[in-house]
Amino acid sequence: MEMLFSKSRSLNHFLQYWRTRKCWHQYYTKKSAVISIQQKCFESIKAGELQLDNYDEDDQQQTLNFPGGRVPITTRMKFISESFEKRLPCYRVLDDDGYIIPGSIFEQVKKGLAVNMYSTMVALQIMDTIFYEAQRQGRLSFYLTSTGEEAINIASAAALTPDDIVLPQYREPGVLLWRGFTLQEFADQLFGNKDDYGKGRQMPIHYGSNKLNYFTVSSPLTTQLPQAAGVAYSLKMDKKEACVVVYFGDGSTSEGDFHAGLNFAAVMESPVIFLCRNNGWAISTPVTEQFRSDGIAIKGQAYGIRSIRVDGNDALAVYSAIRAARQMAIKEQRPILVEAMTYRVSHHSTSDDSTKYRCVKEIEQWGTEKNPVTRFRKWIQTNDWWDDQNETKLRGNIRKQVVEAIQAAEKVEKPPLTELFGDVYDKVPSNLQEQERFIRDTIKRYPKEYPSDVPV
Numbered sequence: 001m002e003m004l005f006s007k008s009r010s011l012n013h014f015l016q017y018w019r020t021r022k023c024w025h026q027y028y029t030k031k032s033a034v035i036s037i038q039q040k041c042f043e044s045i046k047a048g049e050l051q052l053d054n055y056d057e058d059d060q061q062q063t064l065n066f067p068g069g070r071v072p073i074t075t076r077m078k079f080i081s082e083s084f085e086k087r088l089p090c091y092r093v094l095d096d097d098g099y100i101i102p103g104s105i106f107e108q109v110k111k112g113l114a115v116n117m118y119s120t121m122v123a124l125q126i127m128d129t130i131f132y133e134a135q136r137q138g139r140l141s142f143y144l145t146s147t148g149e150e151a152i153n154i155a156s157a158a159a160l161t162p163d164d165i166v167l168p169q170y171r172e173p174g175v176l177l178w179r180g181f182t183l184q185e186f187a188d189q190l191f192g193n194k195d196d197y198g199k200g201r202q203m204p205i206h207y208g209s210n211k212l213n214y215f216t217v218s219s220p221l222t223t224q225l226p227q228a229a230g231v232a233y234s235l236k237m238d239k240k241e242a243c244v245v246v247y248f249g250d251g252s253t254s255e256g257d258f259h260a261g262l263n264f265a266a267v268m269e270s271p272v273i274f275l276c277r278n279n280g281w282a283i284s285t286p287v288t289e290q291f292r293s294d295g296i297a298i299k300g301q302a303y304g305i306r307s308i309r310v311d312g313n314d315a316l317a318v319y320s321a322i323r324a325a326r327q328m329a330i331k332e333q334r335p336i337l338v339e340a341m342t343y344r345v346s347h348h349s350t351s352d353d354s355t356k357y358r359c360v361k362e363i364e365q366w367g368t369e370k371n372p373v374t375r376f377r378k379w380i381q382t383n384d385w386w387d388d389q390n391e392t393k394l395r396g397n398i399r400k401q402v403v404e405a406i407q408a409a410e411k412v413e414k415p416p417l418t419e420l421f422g423d424v425y426d427k428v429p430s431n432l433q434e435q436e437r438f439i440r441d442t443i444k445r446y447p448k449e450y451p452s453d454v455p456v
Contacts, residue, residue, distance in 0.1 A: 090309045093320065097378060113158065121174070125147070143349065146173060147344075155318035164326070166214045221255055249278075284352070305334075308337075
C-alpha cells in the first residue's frame with residue numbers, strides 16, 4: 001500500500017490506478033516463483049515480513065493466492081492453539097533494589113537527565129498527594145492520581161521529543177508536567193477558574209495543551225486510540241520526523257476502539273506508539289475477568305504490530321523501550337505496541353474505595369517494596385548523583401509550590417456563564433440560545449442552588 005500511494009497522492013488517482021491492475025486471478029505457484037501482481041496489491045510492505053517456515057517440508061511446496069492473502073497449503077487439519085507455550089517475557093533493567101541486572105541492554109542515561117527524571121517523578125508524586133487531599137477537604141470536586149505509575153509517566157515522556165504528539169487517557173499528568181506544564185496551570189484547571197484553558201467547562205484532571213502537543217483528556221474510554229492512528233497518519237503524509245504516543249489502560253483493551261485503532265494503524269502503517277498501562281485493574285474489574293490472553297502485548301501480533309512487554313515500574317526499562325519504539329515508528333513508519341506492567345497503588349479516583357475489592361496488604365506491598373520512585377532513587381544514589389540533602393530540599397520546595405498554586409487558583413474568579421456557550425459556533429444557534437435562557441430563568445427561580453462564585 002505504501003508503494004502504491006507514493007505513485008498517486010490522491011485517493012481518486014489511487015482507486016483509478018488500482019482498477020487498472022489485473023490482480024483478481026488465483027493460481028497455484030511454487031515457493032520460488034515470482035510474486036504475483038495480486039500479492040503486490042493485497043500485501044503491504046510490512047506484511048511481507050511474514051514467514052512461512054512453521055509448516056512441514058511437504059506442505060511448503062505449494063501456496064495459494066486468495067484475495068485475502070497468500071497462504072501455504074497443508075494436508076493436515078490443525079487448529080491454532082489458544083495460547084503460546086510460554087508467556088511473553090518482561091523487559092527489565094533495574095531490580096527491585098535499584099541495581100542494574102547483569103547483562104542488561106539499555107539506553108544510557110546521563111546524570112543531568114537522570115536527576116531531572118527523578119525530580120519530576122517526585123513532583124508528580126507530591127502534586128498527586130496534595131491535590132488528592134484538597135479534594136478530600138472539599139476544595140476540589142474530583143481528583144485522580146498516578147500513584148505507582150510515576151515511572152511510566154516520566155520515563156516515557158523523557159524518551160520523546162517536543163514535536164511528538166501525545167494523546168493521553170487520564171492518568172498521564174506526568175507527561176504534561178515533564179513537557180513544562182506548570183503547577184499553577186494544573187491548579188487552575190482543577191479549580192476551573194478564568195485562567196483555565198478550558199474555561200471551566202471540563203471536569204478536573206482533564207488537562208490539555210496545544211502548545212505542548214498534548215491533546216485534552218477525554219472522559220469516554222479508548223476514543224483516543226483510533227484518533228491517534230489518524231493523527232500519526234497525518235504526520236506521515238507531512239513527512240514529519242515525529243510520532244504519536246497514545247496512552248491507555250488495560251480496561252481500554254476491552255473496548256472496540258482498541259481493536260479499531262490498532263488495525264487502522266497497522267493497515268495505514270502509522271508511526272504511533274500504543275502505550276498500555278497494565279496495572280491489573282479496570283476500576284474494580286481485575287484483568288482475569290477482562291481477557292483470557294497473555295496480557296496485552298500478544299494482541300499486537302494478531303494485527304501485525306511489533307510489540308514488547310516492559311516493567312512499568314523500572315524507569316530505565318521504560319525509557320529504553322520507548323526510545324527504541326520511537327525510532328522504529330519514525331524510521332520504519334510502523335505502529336508499535338508497548339505493554340507496561342505496573343500496579344495502581346491509589347484508588348481509581350476520589351469516587352472509589354479500592355479496599356472493597358483489593359487486599360490492603362497487597363496495596364501496601366506495591367506502594368513500598370515495588371515503588372518505582374524509590375527504585376529509581378536508589379539507582380541515582382548508587383551513582384553518587386543524589387543524596388538525602390538533595391531529597392529534603394526537593395520535596396520541601398515542591399510541596400511549597402503546590403500549596404501556593406492551590407491558594408492562588410482558589411482566588412481567581414470563575415468564568416462567567418456566557419462562556420459555556422462560546423468558542424464553538426461563529427454565531428450561536430437558536431437551540432443554544434434557548435438553553436442559555438432556560439439556565440438563566442432557573443437561576444432566577446432558585447438562586448440559592450447556583451454557585452455564588454460564578455458570575456451570571
